[in-house]
Amino acid sequence: xxxxxxxxxxxxxxALLAAVLLVIACGLLTVLxxxxxxxxxxxxxFVRQAMWAGIGLVGLLAAISFDYHWLERYGYFVYAGALVxxxxxxxxxxxxxxxxxxxxxxxxxxQTSEFVKLGLVVALARALHRHVGERRLTWRNLAVxxxxxxxxxxxxxxxxxxxxxxxxLAAAGAVLLVAGLPLRWVVLAASLVAPFLPMxxxxxxxxxxxxxxxxIDPQADPLGSxxxxxxxxxxxxxxxxxGKGFLNxxxxxLNFLPEQHTDFIFAVxxxxxxxxxxxxxxxxxxxxxxxxxxxxxxxxxxxxxLLAFGVTAVIFTQVLVNVGMATGSLPVVGITLPFFSYGGSxxxxxxxxxxxxxxxxxxxxxx
Amino acid sequence: xxxxxxxxxxxxxxRRRVAVALALSLVGLLMLLGRxxxxxxxxxxxxxxxxxxxxxxxxxxxxxxxxxxxxxGRVLIDxxxxxxxxxxPEDTRHVEETIENLAHLLGQSSADMHSLLTQxxxxxxxxxxxxxxxxxxxxLVALETHQLDLPGVSLQITPRRKYPLGTxLAHLLGxxxxxxxxxxxxxxxxxxxxxxxxxxxxKRWEKNLRGINGGQQVEVDAVGRKLRVLREVEETPGDTxxxxxxxxxxxxxxxxxxxxxxxxxxxDPTTGAILAFVNNPSFDPNVFARGVRPDEWRALSxxxxxxxxxxxxxxxxxxxxxxxxxxxxxxxxxGVVNPFTRIYCPGGLQFGNHYFRCWKKGGHGAMNLHDAxxxxxxxxxxxxxxxxxxDTIAAYARRFGLGLPTGIDLEHEKAGTIPDTAxxxxxxxxxxxxxxxxxxxxxxxxxxATPLQLANMIAAAAVxxxxxxxxxxxxxxxxxxxxxxxxxxxxxxxxVRPTTAKQVRDALRDVVNAPQxxxxxxxxxxxxxxxxxxxxxxxxxxxxxLKAAQVAWAHRDHAWFVAYAPFDAPRIAVxxxxxxxxxxxxxxxAPLVREVLEAYFHLDPDGKTDAYAQNRSSPDRTx
Numbered sequence: 001x002x003x004x005x006x007x008x009x010x011x012x013x014x015a016l017l018a019a020v021l022l023v024i025a026c027g028l029l030t031v032l033x034x035x036x037x038x039x040x041x042x043x044x045x046f047v048r049q050a051m052w053a054g055i056g057l058v059g060l061l062a063a064i065s066f067d068y069h070w071l072e073r074y075g076y077f078v079y080a081g082a083l084v085x086x087x088x089x090x091x092x093x094x095x096x097x098x099x100x101x102x103x104x105x106x107x108x109x110x111q112t113s114e115f116v117k118l119g120l121v122v123a124l125a126r127a128l129h130r131h132v133g134e135r136r137l138t139w140r141n142l143a144v145x146x147x148x149x150x151x152x153x154x155x156x157x158x159x160x161x162x163x164x165x166x167x168x169l170a171a172a173g174a175v176l177l178v179a180g181l182p183l184r185w186v187v188l189a190a191s192l193v194a195p196f197l198p199m200x201x202x203x204x205x206x207x208x209x210x211x212x213x214x215x216i217d218p219q220a221d222p223l224g225s226x227x228x229x230x231x232x233x234x235x236x237x238x239x240x241x242x243g244k245g246f247l248n249x250x251x252x253x254l255n256f257l258p259e260q261h262t263d264f265i266f267a268v269x270x271x272x273x274x275x276x277x278x279x280x281x282x283x284x285x286x287x288x289x290x291x292x293x294x295x296x297x298x299x300x301x302x303x304x305x306l307l308a309f310g311v312t313a314v315i316f317t318q319v320l321v322n323v324g325m326a327t328g329s330l331p332v333v334g335i336t337l338p339f340f341s342y343g344g345s346x347x348x349x350x351x352x353x354x355x356x357x358x359x360x361x362x363x364x365x366x367x
Numbered sequence: 368x369x370x371x372x373x374x375x376x377x378x379x380x381x382r383r384r385v386a387v388a389l390a391l392s393l394v395g396l397l398m399l400l401g402r403x404x405x406x407x408x409x410x411x412x413x414x415x416x417x418x419x420x421x422x423x424x425x426x427x428x429x430x431x432x433x434x435x436x437x438x439x440g441r442v443l444i445d446x447x448x449x450x451x452x453x454x455x456p457e458d459t460r461h462v463e464e465t466i467e468n469l470a471h472l473l474g475q476s477s478a479d480m481h482s483l484l485t486q487x488x489x490x491x492x493x494x495x496x497x498x499x500x501x502x503x504x505x506x507l508v509a510l511e512t513h514q515l516d517l518p519g520v521s522l523q524i525t526p527r528r529k530y531p532l533g534t535x536l537a538h539l540l541g542x543x544x545x546x547x548x549x550x551x552x553x554x555x556x557x558x559x560x561x562x563x564x565x566x567x568x569x570k571r572w573e574k575n576l577r578g579i580n581g582g583q584q585v586e587v588d589a590v591g592r593k594l595r596v597l598r599e600v601e602e603t604p605g606d607t608x609x610x611x612x613x614x615x616x617x618x619x620x621x622x623x624x625x626x627x628x629x630x631x632x633x634x635d636p637t638t639g640a641i642l643a644f645v646n647n648p649s650f651d652p653n654v655f656a657r658g659v660r661p662d663e664w665r666a667l668s669x670x671x672x673x674x675x676x677x678x679x680x681x682x683x684x685x686x687x688x689x690x691x692x693x694x695x696x697x698x699x700x701x702g703v704v705n706p707f708t709r710i711y712c713p714g715g716l717q718f719g720n721h722y723f724r725c726w727k728k729g730g731h732g733a734m735n736l737h738d739a740x741x742x743x744x745x746x747x748x749x750x751x752x753x754x755x756x757x758d759t760i761a762a763y764a765r766r767f768g769l770g771l772p773t774g775i776d777l778e779h780e781k782a783g784t785i786p787d788t789a790x791x792x793x794x795x796x797x798x799x800x801x802x803x804x805x806x807x808x809x810x811x812x813x814x815x816a817t818p819l820q821l822a823n824m825i826a827a828a829a830v831x832x833x834x835x836x837x838x839x840x841x842x843x844x845x846x847x848x849x850x851x852x853x854x855x856x857x858x859x860x861x862x863v864r865p866t867t868a869k870q871v872r873d874a875l876r877d878v879v880n881a882p883q884x885x886x887x888x889x890x891x892x893x894x895x896x897x898x899x900x901x902x903x904x905x906x907x908x909x910x911x912x913l914k915a916a917q918v919a920w921a922h923r924d925h926a927w928f929v930a931y932a933p934f935d936a937p938r939i940a941v942x943x944x945x946x947x948x949x950x951x952x953x954x955x956x957a958p959l960v961r962e963v964l965e966a967y968f969h970l971d972p973d974g975k976t977d978a979y980a981q982n983r984s985s986p987d988r989t990x
Contacts, residue, residue, distance in 0.1 A: 132378060133378050177384065177388075178381065180381075227460070231421075233414065234418050235418065236407060236414070237407055237413070237414025237415070237417075238418035239407055240411030240412070241407065250418055250419075250421070250586075254422050254587070254588040254594070255589040256418075256421050256422070256589045270407065271418075275403060275404065275411075278407065279400065282399060282400055285396065289389070289392055289396065293385060293386075293388070297382045300377070301376075301377060302377055302378070302381060305381055309385055309388070313388070316392050320395045320399065323399050324399065324402075327402045327403060328406075329398075329402050
């Protein structure tokens with residue numbers, strides 16, 4: 001199935017792959033630290049995550065094994081498949097932490113909203129690539145992308161998973177803007193929507209409302225909803241310049257940090273490795289970002305460009321929002337740090353996405 | 368592949384937009400870096416401090432208070448470990464739930480628990496609130512097994528004071544209680560909930576007994592569970608204090624007094640060391656150590672028998688005829704009588720318009736000073752007192768330590784009263800009437816003294832020197848270093864000629880040993896005892912002396928006996944009072960003192976010491 005083409009290997013973006021693998025290695029190390037107990041270093045969670053990294057590698061290889069133009073043809077089917085899974089989750093999913101986000105598949109449970117992110121990006125690229133050009137998008141061009149975006153966003157919001165919904169909307173918005181959505185329309189839309197924001201506020205769950213309020217003033221309820229932000233900031237800050245050392249983060253080890261191996265994993269890392277370590281990780285993500293954008297700009301055709309950009313937008317919205325949230329710069333919304341956080345679906349999706357980028361990159365000269 | 372040509376075209380504007388997006392993303396990453404710099408480098412120190420205070424708690428480890436022993440090393444006060452339930456509200460995000468569960472497990476209303484919490488509003492963050500002291504075994508097990516339902520709750524081992532003797536010696540030993548706000552303010556070493564000596568030895572020797580509290584830096588996790596001790600300063604237990612009290616003698620004296628109200632004090636006349644110190648009624652210091660309940664306090668403080676009063680040092684009684692020791696000494700020393708001076712006792716003395724009775728209605732006939740003391744003849748002393756005058760009598764009384772505190776290391780010691788002309792003028796704005804001298808000379812009227820003062824008086828009569836009564840024999844640090852040893856402190860010699868002292872002592876010996884002596888019931892088979900009886904009137908009962916049984920209990924006389932032994936080399940001096948007794952000092956107090964002396968000299972006339980031995984093996988027994 002996998003045809004090795006010498007030309008493909010010649011154009012393979014080894015730097016991108018290396019950057020990703022390094023970030024994943026850092027992530028695994030941090031998951032190890034975040035889940036180790038007083039008596040045992042290697043937790044079952046770490047083993048699981050390592051397994052998922054292996055599966056992710058297979059996913060990555062799978063994502064480069066075919067010509068990405070195949071996605072141009074079958075993009076809507078991919079999207080439909082992901083959406084069906086998401087809808088199934090809404091009906092038959094398993095709950096965790098008050099939200100129905102997972103669907104059980106034998107021994108593993110999948111977070112289907114992760115897959116739908118990619119599905120949507122593929123579908124958007126499929127819908128838009130023929131209409132891009134020197135001219136701006138028209139209303140007619142916009143109808144399909146918006147119709148594609150709303151169902152998954154609504155389903156995810158319903159779970160409820162505000163974080164992923166924001167990522168989906170932000171990535172879709174970014175793709176639309178790159179595809180030629182006039183900025184003034186966005187401004188217009190925003191000014192139309194703004195009066196209805198108070199109504200939307202009432203539709204937020206109380207815990208989501210609290211999170212936004214807490215972001216504005218974390219000290220208002222330091223043991224309640226402000227707890228996450230305060231403890232995460234303390235963890236990161238207390239790492240100081242050089243960090244407390246691997247496995248020595250007290251905020252992490254003593255469970256002052258909430259959700260330390262998922263949403264707040266960056267705080268665990270920054271506590272143990274300090275500003276130096278945080279800079280290394282940010283540098284790795286920056287390298288990754290540069291390579292991703294390079295893939296997008298070098299893409300051979302608009303479809304490749306939009307797909308590469310969409311995938312990149314999905315990954316980096318998450319990076320910025322997650323680290324912003326851990327450092328107390330953004331409200332707490334539960335999203336994972338790509339390649340870093342514990343979570344199989346997230347890791348698999350992110351690695352598959354990187355596979356797609358590598359795919360686009362190495363086929364930039366092929367016909 | 369007809370679309371081929373179309374495919375090749377990637378509009379430049381598209382690439383430009385991607386570049387703009389890249390630039391924006393880079394700005395975002397740069398802002399994150401700035402934020403990290405701000406948190407980790409600019410504010411790193413503060414955040415490190417916050418993370419340390421998150422995880423490190425200071426736990427005070429209460430020092431175990433010093434043990435108190437009797438002179439033979441038997442335990443008088445001890446400490447036992449106990450468990451308290453403490454709550455740190457910051458350690459749980461669901462305080463309500465925790466309190467609900469805790470209240471349920473301890474069988475207490477959650478409203479009570481809440482009030483505890485609201486009381487402790489001014490406490491520093493993360494300081495523990497004690498929600499229940501001294502948990503029972505069942506409560507302990509309940510809390511241990513439901514630990515998971517009780518985030519923020521932990522158990523704390525606290526040494527608790529134990530008074531195995533119960534009511535015995537309670538006034539001297541005192542008791543501990545939680546430090547009051549004033550005590551907390553006065554000494555920064557005390558923290559809320561610390562035990563502080565409130566009365567007696569526990570208070571006066573607080574500095575030695577309390578020891579030095581230790582501390583632990585404990586690492587806790589987010590729900591306050593203690594994970595490990597990072598640093599520890601060992602606590603130092605309090606010093607061990609050995610008392611001069613002889614527990615055997617103490618039990619013997621308590622047994623001798625029985626359930627009658629009164630006091631018995633025995634001391635070593637050559638040093639002032641207290642050997643036995645009995646008050647009845649008494650109270651149980653354990654009640655105070657665990658925290659006295661309002662109803663218990665009301666019962667104790669309003670009891671008409673005053674169990675909280677330390678009769679031995681605070682009970683001021685007319686000394687009755689025991690005071691004749693003072694008057695006799697003054698009479699000989701001042702030369703108003705000589706050994707051959709005889710005075711006739713017809714059974715009373717008319718003085719002015721008042722007839723002063725002798726206790727013996729028929730009169731004693733003519734007697735010298737010796738016989739007057741032995742028979743306790745009132746008339747003789749009426750006559751002698753007139754010759755001495757009240758001011759001379761008072762001066763001698765003070766030489767015996769009367770009218771001033773003995774200086775024992777107990778709070779609120781009373782001085783008693785030794786009246787003289789100046790005293791009366793100051794006190795009552797009245798001149799001294801000559802008739803008053805007569806009644807005061809036989810220890811009535813204004814004269815009062817505490818049982819401890821009378822023990823000290825007879826001790827001074829025995830050895831010629833007055834010592835400060837004390838009860839601490841030795842203080843030993845936990846390492847075994849002796850840092851204090853009793854130093855007998857002479858407060859003053861009687862300053863009388865040896866012949867004077869000898870005459871008085873000879874008479875006191877005959878009080879017990881002569882056939883007509885009023886104190887013959889204190890006689891021992893093979894130890895020569897000297898002493899003096901006393902029967903002090905509580906109220907003036909008119910001309911006729913009535914039998915005790917004819918008088919209401921509260922109006923009956925107090926029975927006194929003071930004694931020392933052996934006569935020629937005194938080792939023990941005893942003063943005993945029985946309030947509102949069934950008879951006079953000779954009938955009631957003398958046999959009581961004999962019982963004490965028998966125990967001291969290990970005489971066993973009728974197997975009584977076996978009873979003491981039994982008491983010793985069950986120290987909780989109260990009398």
